[in-house]
Amino acid sequence: MTVKLSISVPDDVAEYLQSQGNASAAVTAAVRRILPEERRARQRQAAQAYGRFLRERTSEQTEADRMLIESSNDIALRGTEW
Structure with missing residues (x-):
């Protein structure tokens, strides 16, 4: 989910943001760097979701x-010989 905000920033910050291809991404990245606990919470949540995903996989899927990983490794290590 995203929220559109209108903010006022100093001239130097505005100049920097205007030079960026995606000002929203630049602001988001900067704010997230100063919010480490929120970032850790998102990382924990993602790790928990991945853990649930792995636990729900069948032995056939695993x-x-x-087999896919081994085949890919074989191709990478031996060239494209099938």
């Missing part, structure tokens, strides 16, 4: 993933 084996299929293992």
Whole structure:
């Protein structure tokens, strides 16, 4: 979800933001750097979601993933010989 905000900033900050391709992304990145606890909470939430995803996988899905990884490694290590 996103929220549109209108803010006033000093001239030097405005000049920097205007030079960025995506001012929203630049502001978001800067604010997130000063909000480490919120960032850690998001990272914990993502890790928990990934853990749930892995726990819900069947042994067949896990084996299929293992085979795909091994096949990809074989191709990368030996070239494109099938």
